[in-house]
Structures are given as structure tokens and as C-alpha cells.
Amino acid sequence: MTTPAPAKRRLSALAALVLSVAATAAPGLSMPASGKTSWDYAGQNGPTRWSELDPAFETCGRGRTQSPVDIADRVTRGGTPLEIDYKPTPQRIVNNGHTIQLDYAPGSTLSVAGRTFHLLQVHFHSPSEHEIAGERYPMEVHFVNRAADGTLAVLAVLVERGEANPTFARILDDAPGKGEVRVARNGATIDASGLLPKVTGHYTLIGSLTTPPCTEGVAWYILEHPVAFSSDQIEAFRTFYPNNARPLQPLNGRTVLRN
Numbered sequence: 001m002t003t004p005a006p007a008k009r010r011l012s013a014l015a016a017l018v019l020s021v022a023a024t025a026a027p028g029l030s031m032p033a034s035g036k037t038s039w040d041y042a043g044q045n046g047p048t049r050w051s052e053l054d055p056a057f058e059t060c061g062r063g064r065t066q067s068p069v070d071i072a073d074r075v076t077r078g079g080t081p082l083e084i085d086y087k088p089t090p091q092r093i094v095n096n097g098h099t100i101q102l103d104y105a106p107g108s109t110l111s112v113a114g115r116t117f118h119l120l121q122v123h124f125h126s127p128s129e130h131e132i133a134g135e136r137y138p139m140e141v142h143f144v145n146r147a148a149d150g151t152l153a154v155l156a157v158l159v160e161r162g163e164a165n166p167t168f169a170r171i172l173d174d175a176p177g178k179g180e181v182r183v184a185r186n187g188a189t190i191d192a193s194g195l196l197p198k199v200t201g202h203y204t205l206i207g208s209l210t211t212p213p214c215t216e217g218v219a220w221y222i223l224e225h226p227v228a229f230s231s232d233q234i235e236a237f238r239t240f241y242p243n244n245a246r247p248l249q250p251l252n253g254r255t256v257l258r259n
């Protein structure tokens, strides 16, 4: 691809400050411990090689509770309802070389069975990483939350083609180039709850990060109902990342609860 950007990606109306990711590494998952080892979604540094790229990535190959999975077998009624309390946050968008990410300031929470997780960041994959009964979706949104003891909970929302989503439109309009962070300077805020469907029935299982170092013990909450993005929005994301989905991993006997 030699054209710099499609005409659709107009310049943002927001006054924005662009910084390099390295200079402003945010807490959260955008910079894993072994951030120096490069990895990719295809080729020599692709998913089947992740575990060989760095000793810290060993779990990507040896782990028995890896993500993503196909939600099809071993689904049982259970789990508890989610209480999602996501609020607007000052707009700060990172292009970390693997995805486009909206960083979140403290104050937004996901609560499950009396346990509270704080939203750290929201990012995107295309195509979807999880499948439902063998069906892959055009995209998937991950809301990464962390409890006080460090336990991670990821809320996953599958994306189907439909109407344009206004929140995703703003993220696309202000997404910076690889390795850059764009911070809105006029105090503009953005609300990630605009990326959620209205119904929050979900599947839950224990899995892992879907990027190196593939750390296990992550609580996954995969919403049953997708959210809609337009075909133009999905294509616009793919101009940044045409394929940033890890292949499916085996369930290895895990049970999936459906609430």
C-alpha cells in the first residue's frame, strides 16, 4: 500500500497533541513486560512462533487455558450479571503497533459478584478473535479491566456490520500513526459505553491475554449480543490493521458459563 491514507480519514476537528508511545507509555496492557521483543500476527514473528520469541512468552505455547476460543461446546447456564459503570474519559488514543487503543482514566468500573474491576483501556481486533458456534465476526472490542489485586477481566464485544457507531467514528477520526499517542487538548472526553450493546447477557470463562506474554488467569466476559459498526468503519480500521486477531485456542476441558 503506497497511498498514505484514504480520503475518508479526514483531519480531526479536535486540537490534538501527538506524542510517541515510547515517551508516554501508559499503565495497562499496551506495554507488556517484554515490550522490546517484536511480535506480529503473521510471518516469522506470527502467533505459532510467539512462544519462541522470548522466554517471557512461553505461556503462549505451553498454556492450557489460552484465549481466544470458539464458544460452542461445554456451555452451561450460570455466572452472575455484569454491572457496567463506564463513564466519559479525557480522550487519549494510542496506536501501539498492534492495535488502536483508547486509554482510560480512573473512575470507570465493571463489577461482577461483588468484585470491582477498573477499566484501563479499550482496543480493537479485526477480524474477531472469539467465535460463537463457529461464527467469526468482522471485529471485536476488548474492554480491559483490572481489580486492586491485579486480576484482569476483559469484557469482549463482537461487532457485526450495520449502522455506523458514533463513538467508533471519533476514535477512527483521531487515531494517530503507528507508535504515536494523540491526546485531545481542549478537554474533550469520550465515553466507551457508546461501544456497548444494550443487552449484557454474556458467556464467561477463564482464559489469557490474546497477545504476548499470553498471561493466564484472565476472566473473560463475552457479550452475547454484538454491537454494529458500518462497513466503512470496519474498512477504515483495516487500513491500520488488516489482521490483528490471534487464532483460536483449544478449550482443553474448560466450561463456559452463560448468563
Ligand SMILES: [Zn+2]
Pocket: 123, 124, 125, 142, 210
Ligand atoms: Zn484484545
